[in-house]
Ligand code: ATP
């Protein structure tokens with residue numbers, strides 16, 4: 001189906017805001033007030049956002065800010081989710097999309113997880129003809145970004 005991504009992402013962000021009310025995390029939206037359609041599977045794209053946002057929440061400190069930005073660029077739309085959490089050491093970055101990979105088991109032991117979230121996220125983005133990447137500063141935070149092709153036909157409706 002054709003999905004209006006700004007509206008779709010806003011709704012998911014709102015759900016996360018509600019569900020983390022007790023964790024003093026601030027959510028910022030940098031989402032343009034216009035339509036940007038992508039063609040995709042609504043459930044899969046929900047899971048994509050959930051996997052990325054649940055990491056951002058899990059690895060954020062008390063009082064951290066999570067910023068979600070979205071913009072159209074040529075024939076694609078870029079989405080980035082930035083947190084102020086523990087970050088990922090440079091040498092671990094190439095592996096975070098591998099199945100069952102978790103950075104520093106000791107560090108994340110208490111946080112739980114199987115190391116599948118980002119592997120699944122990558123599968124979903126790839127199946128939609130897009131790409132996903134990470135940039136992170138150890139100790140400063142992490143940004144996960146993905147790009148999906150714009151649905152040019154829907155934009156003309
Ligand atoms: P699961 O998602 O299966 O519950 P997980 O969160 O450990 O487990 P992934 O979501 O695949 O697994 O992430 C892989 C690893 O990358 C994590 O274990 C963590 O070390 C690191 N990571 C992912 N996102 C972040 C983030 N926002 N900040 C810091 N580290 C992160």
Ligand code: MG
Pocket residue numbers: 051054055113116117118
């Ligand atoms: Mg995860």
